[in-house]
Amino acid sequence: MADQQWPADLGPVVCVVGARPNFMKMAPILRALRAHQPAVPALLVHTGQHYDKDMNDRLFVDLRLPHPDINLEVGSGTHALQTAEVMKRFEPVLDSHRPACVLVVGDVNSTLACSLVAVKKDVPVVHVEAGLRSHDRAMPEEINRLLTDQIADRLYTTERSALANLTREGVAEERVRFVGNVMIDSLLSNLELAHPPARTLETAGIDAALLDDANGYGVVTLHRPSNVDRVDTLQPLLAVLREVSEQLPLVFALHPRTRANIERFGLGELLRSPRIALLPAQGYLEMLGLMAGAKLVLSDSGGLQEESTALGVPCLTIRENTERPITIEQGTNTLVGCDAQAIRKGVAEILAGAGKRGRIPEFWDGQAAPRIVADLAAWLLARHALRAA
Helix, strand or coil: CCCCCCCCCCEEEEEEEECCHHHHHHHHHHHHHHCCCCCCCCCEEECCCCCCHHHHHHHHCCCCCCCCCCCCCCCCCCHHHHHHHHHHHHHHHHHHHHEEEEEECCHHHHHHHHHHHHHCCCCCEECCCCCCCCCCCCCHHHHHHHHHHHHHEEEECCCCHHHHHHHCCCCCHEEEEECCCHHHHHHHHHHHHHHCHHHHHHCCCCHHHHHHCCCCCCEECCHHHHHHCHHHHHHHHHHHHHHHHCCEEEEECCHHHHHHHHHCCCHHHHCCCCEEEEEECHHHHHHHHHHHCEEEEEEEEECHHHHHHCCCCCECCCCCCCCCCCHCCCCEEEECCCCCCHHHHHHHHHHHHCCCCCCCCCCCCCHHHHHHHHHHHHHHHHHHHHHHH
8 A cells, every 4th residue: 555645635634623632542543543554644633622722732842743734712711711722713614624524632622622512513523532431420531431432433442341231222333443542652651741740840840859768759640620629629638748858758640620729728737748749741751750759659640640551650540430440450459438437448568568569461562543544544544435336
């Protein structure tokens, strides 16, 4: 196929990113689209759901993502307002470019919004990271996952258990392909570029000697509304983190939402300790370096569950459920909820050398994106030939 050209009348693959996790997933896919023979034309659309300009620019540089072809500049808002605004601004993009398909990743509002616009305009929807389920419909992301998978034409999964979820929901098996995890493609391709932890702390004006503790150090992130939006949940979590820091120094990368709520609830004193390094939200390469060198991770992030598994670092997930069960069954992840005693117990086990090391799940090998693009290109070309016949 090396001498073939992509059919001019087929149109580009419109690739949608909206928030930070999408960037890590899309970067290897865009590289694979360019490398495929024939090269598959792509149009990168940034909805602007993640609206911190400095962090946006930093992530694009870190991940070697091309500058977006189109930025919808939606910004913040309620779930309804944000979803509606993405739909309103995305529709003219499809009218102008007549794409071969719309490719969405993950489970943010932009994922569902752009999928809805595409399916109503008879444009095929391709969902990367399909079939993941927390079985908790109180999570907005769960609704986004469920609905996107129902209207997607091609669904790419990161773990085999996702197929059972999809077939139970009536998704035809022939629409689903198990390809592996593109987040791990990004991690493996960037690991050598990760920033040393000491450099990250020093850049933030923090003494890197904190990292020299005999027990190592832990990395903390918290951002989910269920954990940080109520004082009666956030206060005990910060209190147990303060306890943990007495055994293991902690590097806490503060999400803007979390920082604002700590200030709003007057909880800053709980984190004033020489054993806790408070950092602003970090770039991808900084976080990757911090995690790779950590003794453990304490987080409510979905992505960090996967990344810690790939790095072999024990992870205590501060949630009652996870849409990534493979990180528990095969990886390094343990659910501890908001239970202070469970957090203490998990940390003690890890410090005693009994933390989960797990194994690398199937197809978490850095080649998920090429597998996706090989299948996607063949599928799109076959559809095109069938329509032309």
